[in-house]
Amino acid sequence: MSDKPNMAVIEKFVKLKLKNTETQEKNPLPSKETIEQEKQTGES
Template sequence: MSDKPDMAEIEKFGKLKLKKTEMQVKNPQPSKETIEQEKQAGKL
């Protein structure tokens, strides 16, 4: 077998068959305000 994919199969692939999905951020980054509040709480 070759290491390269069969380009004919790739060209035949129909993007319309793919399902739409919703992205969800599992671990969102804290806002600047939250970071500042935690810094202030740590100084007390």
């Protein structure tokens, strides 16, 4: 077993057979408005 991939297998790989998937961000960053609101509530 070597760490190098088998080039014959890689050459046969066809990207067109892959399924197209939609990505969804699991942890979106808060907006500037949300950050400002939290800063204001933290100062009070």
